[in-house]
Amino acid sequence: MLRSLKKLTLAGLLCLPLAASAQNQDSLHIRKIYDLALTQGQSYEQLRYLTSRIGARLSGSPQAAAAVEWARQEMDKMGLDRVYLQEVMVPHWVRGDKEYAAIVNSKITPTREVNVLALGGSVATPANGLTAEVVEVQSIDELKKLGKKKVQGKIVFFNRPFDQTHIITGHAYRGAVDQRSSGPSEAGKLGAVAVVVRSMASNTDDFPHTGGLRYADGAPRIPAVAISTKGADVLSKLLKEDDKLQFHLRMNPQWLPDVLSYNVIGEIKGSEKPDEIIVVGGHLDSWDIGEGAHDDGTGCVQSMEVLRLMRSMGYKPKRTIRAVMFMNEENGLRGGTKYAEVAKKQGEKHIAAIESDAGGFTPRGFGIATTTEATFQKALSWKDLLAPYGLHDIDRNGGGADIGPLKDDRVALIGFRPDSQRYFDIHHTANDTFDKVNRRELELGGASMAALVYLIDKYGL
Amino acid sequence: MLRSLKKLTLAGLLCLPLAASAQNQDSLHIRKIYDLALTQGQSYEQLRYLTSRIGARLSGSPQAAAAVEWARQEMDKMGLDRVYLQEVMVPHWVRGDKEYAAIVNSKITPTREVNVLALGGSVATPANGLTAEVVEVQSIDELKKLGKKKVQGKIVFFNRPFDQTHIITGHAYRGAVDQRSSGPSEAGKLGAVAVVVRSMASNTDDFPHTGGLRYADGAPRIPAVAISTKGADVLSKLLKEDDKLQFHLRMNPQWLPDVLSYNVIGEIKGSEKPDEIIVVGGHLDSWDIGEGAHDDGTGCVQSMEVLRLMRSMGYKPKRTIRAVMFMNEENGLRGGTKYAEVAKKQGEKHIAAIESDAGGFTPRGFGIATTTEATFQKALSWKDLLAPYGLHDIDRNGGGADIGPLKDDRVALIGFRPDSQRYFDIHHTANDTFDKVNRRELELGGASMAALVYLIDKYGL
Numbered sequence: 001m002l003r004s005l006k007k008l009t010l011a012g013l014l015c016l017p018l019a020a021s022a023q024n025q026d027s028l029h030i031r032k033i034y035d036l037a038l039t040q041g042q043s044y045e046q047l048r049y050l051t052s053r054i055g056a057r058l059s060g061s062p063q064a065a066a067a068v069e070w071a072r073q074e075m076d077k078m079g080l081d082r083v084y085l086q087e088v089m090v091p092h093w094v095r096g097d098k099e100y101a102a103i104v105n106s107k108i109t110p111t112r113e114v115n116v117l118a119l120g121g122s123v124a125t126p127a128n129g130l131t132a133e134v135v136e137v138q139s140i141d142e143l144k145k146l147g148k149k150k151v152q153g154k155i156v157f158f159n160r161p162f163d164q165t166h167i168i169t170g171h172a173y174r175g176a177v178d179q180r181s182s183g184p185s186e187a188g189k190l191g192a193v194a195v196v197v198r199s200m201a202s203n204t205d206d207f208p209h210t211g212g213l214r215y216a217d218g219a220p221r222i223p224a225v226a227i228s229t230k231g232a233d234v235l236s237k238l239l240k241e242d243d244k245l246q247f248h249l250r251m252n253p254q255w256l257p258d259v260l261s262y263n264v265i266g267e268i269k270g271s272e273k274p275d276e277i278i279v280v281g282g283h284l285d286s287w288d289i290g291e292g293a294h295d296d297g298t299g300c301v302q303s304m305e306v307l308r309l310m311r312s313m314g315y316k317p318k319r320t321i322r323a324v325m326f327m328n329e330e331n332g333l334r335g336g337t338k339y340a341e342v343a344k345k346q347g348e349k350h351i352a353a354i355e356s357d358a359g360g361f362t363p364r365g366f367g368i369a370t371t372t373e374a375t376f377q378k379a380l381s382w383k384d385l386l387a388p389y390g391l392h393d394i395d396r397n398g399g400g401a402d403i404g405p406l407k408d409d410r411v412a413l414i415g416f417r418p419d420s421q422r423y424f425d426i427h428h429t430a431n432d433t434f435d436k437v438n439r440r441e442l443e444l445g446g447a448s449m450a451a452l453v454y455l456i457d458k459y460g461l
Numbered sequence: 462m463l464r465s466l467k468k469l470t471l472a473g474l475l476c477l478p479l480a481a482s483a484q485n486q487d488s489l490h491i492r493k494i495y496d497l498a499l500t501q502g503q504s505y506e507q508l509r510y511l512t513s514r515i516g517a518r519l520s521g522s523p524q525a526a527a528a529v530e531w532a533r534q535e536m537d538k539m540g541l542d543r544v545y546l547q548e549v550m551v552p553h554w555v556r557g558d559k560e561y562a563a564i565v566n567s568k569i570t571p572t573r574e575v576n577v578l579a580l581g582g583s584v585a586t587p588a589n590g591l592t593a594e595v596v597e598v599q600s601i602d603e604l605k606k607l608g609k610k611k612v613q614g615k616i617v618f619f620n621r622p623f624d625q626t627h628i629i630t631g632h633a634y635r636g637a638v639d640q641r642s643s644g645p646s647e648a649g650k651l652g653a654v655a656v657v658v659r660s661m662a663s664n665t666d667d668f669p670h671t672g673g674l675r676y677a678d679g680a681p682r683i684p685a686v687a688i689s690t691k692g693a694d695v696l697s698k699l700l701k702e703d704d705k706l707q708f709h710l711r712m713n714p715q716w717l718p719d720v721l722s723y724n725v726i727g728e729i730k731g732s733e734k735p736d737e738i739i740v741v742g743g744h745l746d747s748w749d750i751g752e753g754a755h756d757d758g759t760g761c762v763q764s765m766e767v768l769r770l771m772r773s774m775g776y777k778p779k780r781t782i783r784a785v786m787f788m789n790e791e792n793g794l795r796g797g798t799k800y801a802e803v804a805k806k807q808g809e810k811h812i813a814a815i816e817s818d819a820g821g822f823t824p825r826g827f828g829i830a831t832t833t834e835a836t837f838q839k840a841l842s843w844k845d846l847l848a849p850y851g852l853h854d855i856d857r858n859g860g861g862a863d864i865g866p867l868k869d870d871r872v873a874l875i876g877f878r879p880d881s882q883r884y885f886d887i888h889h890t891a892n893d894t895f896d897k898v899n900r901r902e903l904e905l906g907g908a909s910m911a912a913l914v915y916l917i918d919k920y921g922l
Binding site for chain 1: 495496499500625626628630663664823825848849850851853854880882883886899900901902905
């Protein structure tokens, strides 16, 4: 395939008109990006270090500090024009060491331990835990209909499953996640004593999936945990047989004072339009379990790889290309917010920001959020250049959490779109580890981002 | 996404002209296929049984017999119009119990064991093994240039790696596999005593990848093994430092008499054109290591799922739909050959055959081999119906080993095309096990095949 493509392109350079010839140059350049990434890519070995030697790295943790220093050193080695840290104060929540949950006082089962994980940001239970009856609901609406009388003093169990019929699993996640983010406060308002949430997962297993919750202002703050999908099925089944069974929950997470941390930024200065900035980024922090491999070690190493590929091809971009490793995406978004604040204050002009935060799986395309139709059409015009690499999904569903705060009329916010089937098997679990990442899939992702950056740099957006 | 699609389609049914309305009916029908597969699909649990309870199942083995009986019973349960076994005599090669290889008599290393696997069909070494110097080559051409003088009495080490720059890994496999299939005979002709082949692998690890060899008529038959990619790198490095080092190889595989086995066939009779047959198939046999999960348990359960989905939707096909689980794809192709022979003898008219034998990964499209341009264009006209499910790669590179013998001017030979990045990490290794298969990816594959069968059945091809 490679050989015939090269032949075609050489013929093109000799006898086709200018536009076609430019396209053939682009096609050759992009082919070279992929060749390099697939044969000499370094993201996989970088990710091995980040996940295996540093590991889980929640904001404020010593490991998050190690990740900052590691990312700085990795980019320092690359001979970029500038590598710097951007200060940002981050929240510091710790899980504690007493996470325990069990079904107790049931007529039909002896005490039965179940796997749970405190939701990020949850308050603790009393030191000896709490024990209460359980009320199961499928949604916040259903909870509200039950009302205070039926909820008061109970543990609310949100058990709406992931909708498996979505082809893109992120859509299923979005359809389930309100139970985790808003459920605890809504239950608290009705007098519940705790919340148990079914994991937002595409598979059935024993791993609970954690994730952030948002306590609403003024609502009582009650402890909240995620239960594994298998655990949720068991609990639901037992409740049908014995609706007076009780659930015991004990945990001691706590909030500590904010910690000084950093976004880590590397930059190649533009040769013609240095004031126009293209960002590629991922987030350096992860949850405190597993290794933060697909979420989002992969996005970090892919972003660095974009700069490394440019350097190693001797490519001098017209515009300024920045890799940003954001801090605190998981439980605060302080890094993304700070980056946009500083950019605004300094009057920086971002023309595009590409975020990789959906796992290091086989590339399928890009979502491109822009207020300008011409911008989207320009991106669409590159489809033929990207399709040979499996990048068929070019649509308007762009954006990303960390680049979101950059939003204005001039910048295209672009989400890198890898295949989504496996992501929510491991997302926010102890199972998000290096061995779940495939080398070729990861390197293809970095190459895909590099190819898009090349086109945006050359033609603007 | 689902909801908006449904709305769109309902609107379409009410006010669009006939062609568009038919397309919307198709779109609804296909959506229902995927919904069912993703929520009630049975392939994953079927595959768990085949891989975990039956396991590796080389032709002629007791496990192959178990797989035949299992497939027959599975299809029997489905209430098909006909389930039957098609007799086929298969070769029976066994690996033996003495596979051992080591680098010996080297100036720079003490005896160092390396992981190898006899190639399927290889003859044995003498009972005490053989020991010889090693000559490393990158290709059969290079071997021929060395000539008898430099090869005689030696072990030939084919070490051309997988070309990582291919985006579709199957292309890299095809570019490397001649070393394994023809290398042993070419080396034998020049007086070599054995062959060691670098594994056709996309990753670097300690697992050797086996696979079939073809002894040429009249050429000396010498023992041949695959060495893991890590092992090959070590051997190559040591050879550079000490080109007189010796390699010891000991193994006792053998050929036993042919065994009676079966293709397993299930069928739903066509309501309007029962004489026109559409086949979906995979192969039931596997190599004798690992569990034959992606190669090709997945193809078997997906093929059965196509029929099951039709049944469970109450869909009555116009044409006859057959799921065929072929026997002996790996080391003889006797099942595929027999199936085509019988079809020809009975004057059966096959209009399309779809083979799934590239792993149970996320679907990306179909390769459609046909002698008729109109047939290909018809398939291409369905692109918009398939694209929402990630099926963008519709091209002419169709076919498959088992359906190959069906080739004539009337039948379209179609290869199901899953994502290829992970396949050659585990292909033909002890690592091809159930845990490498993702439930959603697998079920999406069966649904994709069912969607294509639906369109071919409805519109012909």
